[in-house]
Amino acid sequence: MRKILVVGPSWVGDMVMAQSLFMSLKPRGEQDGGLAIDVLAPSWSLPIIARMPQVRHGVAMPLGHGQLGLGARWRLGRELAREGYDQAIVLPGSFKSALVPFFAGIPQRTGFRGEVRYGLLNDMRPLDRALLPMTVQRFVALGQPRAAAPATPAFPVPRLAADAANQAALAARFGFELVRPVIAFMPGAEYGPAKQWPPAHYAELARALAARGLQIWVLGSGKDREAARPIAAATPEAIDFTGRTSLGDAIDLLALARAAVTNDSGLMHVAAALDVPLVAIFGSSSPEHTPPLGNRVAIESLRLACAPCFARHCPDGHTRCLTAIEPTRVLAALEPFIEGEKPPSRSASEE
Numbered sequence: 001m002r003k004i005l006v007v008g009p010s011w012v013g014d015m016v017m018a019q020s021l022f023m024s025l026k027p028r029g030e031q032d033g034g035l036a037i038d039v040l041a042p043s044w045s046l047p048i049i050a051r052m053p054q055v056r057h058g059v060a061m062p063l064g065h066g067q068l069g070l071g072a073r074w075r076l077g078r079e080l081a082r083e084g085y086d087q088a089i090v091l092p093g094s095f096k097s098a099l100v101p102f103f104a105g106i107p108q109r110t111g112f113r114g115e116v117r118y119g120l121l122n123d124m125r126p127l128d129r130a131l132l133p134m135t136v137q138r139f140v141a142l143g144q145p146r147a148a149a150p151a152t153p154a155f156p157v158p159r160l161a162a163d164a165a166n167q168a169a170l171a172a173r174f175g176f177e178l179v180r181p182v183i184a185f186m187p188g189a190e191y192g193p194a195k196q197w198p199p200a201h202y203a204e205l206a207r208a209l210a211a212r213g214l215q216i217w218v219l220g221s222g223k224d225r226e227a228a229r230p231i232a233a234a235t236p237e238a239i240d241f242t243g244r245t246s247l248g249d250a251i252d253l254l255a256l257a258r259a260a261v262t263n264d265s266g267l268m269h270v271a272a273a274l275d276v277p278l279v280a281i282f283g284s285s286s287p288e289h290t291p292p293l294g295n296r297v298a299i300e301s302l303r304l305a306c307a308p309c310f311a312r313h314c315p316d317g318h319t320r321c322l323t324a325i326e327p328t329r330v331l332a333a334l335e336p337f338i339e340g341e342k343p344p345s346r347s348a349s350e351e
Contacts, residue, residue: 001034001035001036002034002036002086002087003035003036003038003083003084003085003087004025004035004036004037004086004089005038005039005059005080005083005085005087005089005101005104005106006021006022006038006039006040006088006089006091007039007040007041007088007089007090007091007092007097007098007100007101008040008041008042008049008091009041009091009092010042010065010092011190011266012045012048012190012247012265012266012267012269012270013265013266013268013290014091014135015048015049015266016048016160016269016270016272016273017135017158017269017290017293018091018139019052019054019159019160020136020139020140020155020156020157020158020293021089021091021139021140021142021143022037022039022052022054022055023054023156023158023159024143024153024155024156025037025054025143026054027156036056037054037056038055038056038057038059038083038085039055039057039058039059040059040061040080040100041058041059042061042064042065043060043061044247045058046058046060047247047248047251048160048247048248048251048270050248051160051162051248053161059080061076061100062076068096070099073096073099073100074099076100076103077099077100077101077104078103078104080100081103081104081105083104085104085106086106086107086108087106087107087108087109087110088101088104088106088108088109088110089110089111089142089143090109090110090111090121090142091111091139091142092114093111093114093115094115095114095115095116095117097111098111098117098120098121101120102119102120102121108122109121109122109123110123110125110142110146111123111124111125111142112125112126112127112138113125113126113127123146125142125146128150131150131151131152132152133288133289134288134289134290134291135289135290136155136293137152137153137155139155140153140155141153157272157273157294158269158272158273158293159273159275160251160270160273162251162252162255162256162274163251163252166248166249166252167252167253167255167256170245170249170252174239174241176215176239178256180213180214181214181215181258181259181338182214182215182216182217182257182258183209183214183215183216183217183257183258183259183260183261183334183338184217184219184253184254184257184259184260184261184262184271184276185202185205185206185217185218185219185228185231185260185261185262186218186219186224186260186262186263186265186267186271187199187218187220187224187227187228187231187263188220188221188223188224188227188242188263188265188267189263189264189265190223190265191265191285191312192284192311192313193312193313193314194283194284194312194313194314194319194321194322195263195264195282195283195284195285195322196227196263196283196322197263197281197322197325198322199226199227199228199229199230199231200230201323201325201326201327202227202230202261202327203230203231204234204327205261205327205330205331206234206235207234208327209331210234210235210237210238212338214258214338215237215238215239216231216235216237216238217238217239217253218231218232218238218240218241219241219242219250219253219254219267220241220242220243220250220267221242221243221247222243223243224242224243225243227242228240228242241253250267250270254267254270254271254274254276255274255276257271257276258277258337258338259276259277259278259279259334259337259338260276260278260279261278261330261334262278262279262280262281263280263283264280264281264282264283264285264287264290268292269290269292269293271292271294272292272293272294272297273293273294275294275295275296276294276296277294277296277297277337278292278294278296278297278298278337279297279299279300279330279333279334279337280292280297280299280300281300281301281325281330282299282300282301282308283301283321283322284307284308284309284310284311284312284314284319284321285308285310286307286310287299287301289308296337298333298334298336298337300325300329300330300333301321302324304320304321307321
């Protein structure tokens with residue numbers, strides 16, 4: 001059996017997109033016994049990896065984001081050396097991300113040219129950003145043979161599998177019933193406020209949806225509680241799950257939703273991979289670079305002249321790329337999903 005160790009990324013959305021690489025390497029999932037894929041990743045991401053049938057094992061990185069921990073990486077590399085991996089594919093571009101495969105003595109160590117990694121990687125690939133504008137394309141390209149002709153690769157769409165037993169446990173724990181369709185809101189944005197649609201807009205949208213008899217669930221981590229508070233206050237029937245569930249729980253709750261409204265965030269990519277219809281709101285970031293990879297997606301972006309700036313905070317101080325997207329506009333984009341249809345993506349330039 002050929003064995004590949006993938007060094008995974010440190011963001012939720014990127015980890016979801018990495019499944020496209022795993023699917024391209026192992027298209028038949030668990031039924032393909034000729035290849036084993038293990039993923040070295042932050043411990044928080046293991047619930048995502050567990051929902052990817054292409055992956056044999058998730059291996060927890062014992063260090064936090066940004067920590068060098070040279071000794072810990074050496075010990076982990078020597079431990080993984082016993083697995084006898086044939087290849088490592090290093091998705092992050094950092095120096096430290098290439099250390100464990102090197103310490104493990106994996107014979108082929110593949111990655112893009114990034115921070116000084118000469119010697120650590122012996123299958124160094126140049127990154128053509130024009131040829132590979134999307135993150136998911138870059139991941140899939142690293143799984144192709146080096147001798148392959150340069151081309152923009154096709155990629156399979158990520159598909160996470162929900163845990164039905166955990167869904168039942170969550171229903172018992174929180175006492176909810178699925179007697180009415182659920183619209184999930186994901187108002188957080190780990191990267192910064194320049195990617196965050198105003199909570200007041202979410203609250204106005206929640207009131208409009210609740211008036212039509214729809215349930216509102218607010219999903220996110222403890223960091224998203226402040227953004228969730230006005231949404232939950234807007235309608236007494238909303239359930240605020242922020243900070244009360246694990247990432248695995250959030251995945252399984254999201255899979256129960258009729259549709260979702262979300263910022264450009266990790267949970268946006270989770271929703272798309274669960275094939276939940278969603279309206280994705282983009283401000284400072286670009287839907288051309290990291291779009292939600294779903295079949296039922298409406299993208300709301302004003303595409304202002306100053307966007308995308310990719311800043312955490314608006315350089316001009318107004319965040320008009322988000323504040324000017326009115327709740328009525330998002331409701332119109334969401335409408336076909338509530339009715340079970342598929343709307344086209346829309347931008348201001350197309351109106």
